[in-house]
Amino acid sequence: MLDVTVIEDAEAAAVSLDPVRARLLAELAAGPASAAMLAGRVGLPRQKVNYHLKTLERHGLVELAGERRKGNVTERLMRATAASYVISPQALAAVQPDPDRFRDQLSARWLLALGARLVRDVGSLLTGAAKARKRLATYALDGEVTFASAADRAAFVEELTAGVSALIRKYHDGEAEGGRPHRIVVAVHPEVRPEAGTGPEAGTGPVEAPAGPEATH
Template identity: 75%
Template sequence: MFEVAVIEDPAAAEVSLDPVRARLLAELAEPGSATMLAAKIGLPRQKVNYHLKALEKHGLVELVEERRKGNVTERVLRATAASYVISPAALADVQPDPSRSPDRLSARWLLALAARLVSDVGALLTGAARARKRVATFALDGEVRFASAADRAAFAEELMNAVTALVSKYHDETAEGGRDHRVIVAVHPSVRPVITTETETKES
């Protein structure tokens, strides 16, 4: 089982977005049969089987083992990943194109860049899985608290200059056998999790 899998096929994306099937995928982080799942989510086994077949058809769940119980064969399935990300490639005709309106101060352009990142890395993961290789990547994730908007602007300017200098130092257009790598650096306000109190939950 992968930690994260990227869904690129539109039909697979549609299947995964069904609420019942999404619940089944979550439950199948651990192997289970239709009978076990039916008891957990409160649906008839036949209906659960129907949804499982759709998930299996699109490679979102896989067969772990078959258990013989009298005249019945029980199929035990497991999700192919602990979590899934739907690639913008699944909506190829309308996926964002960051080259259309590059603007380093635009949140929508940042979103388009992020969408391309998911799409590109998803394609790399798919190819690497077929070739049984790993993808060479590197990422940083952190937070910085700015005292003022002026400090934030100064930080962005210094960051841009530092990254530009670093890219200029290592970029070699004539390197024989070299491979291009995309560099994306982003800064955006942190999103705090919404904490729902027990009282609010009951009232809603």
């Protein structure tokens, strides 16, 4: 079972968003089960559960884990193909966000468009790497910083922008024979803490815009 997989097909995305099927996916991510076992957990007749399982299987969201005999019946044990799923913007190709339509480093919506492109591109790369049975070379950095003031945040963003831009200038070689371009995305945004309530202090409401450019490349 994969830790996470990206759903690129529109029909598969629609199937996964059905509340009953989403519940079945969650149950099967915890371990293999048959339609009869799942029927008791989700409160549906076995026949209906079996119908939903066949639909999920047809779209590659669940797979056969094994079979077992129970009396005169052979039960199919199914399992989820991944522990979690992410729906790619490719599933809504006609209306997917396009960060190239505009560029605004202070726009949260532009940041969201960049994030959507990241999910789409990495999902496509993962699919290709899996078919080629090759590993995909990626890197990610995740951290947290608490700023004492908006001025400190602006200064941090300015230094981050300068540092990353300097590294890009140092290592970028657009004329390298056989070189492969890589996408770099750096983002700064408030932490979301819904348990603390709402408002700027909780990170769930609007916050003042940074005084400097947002660190997104």
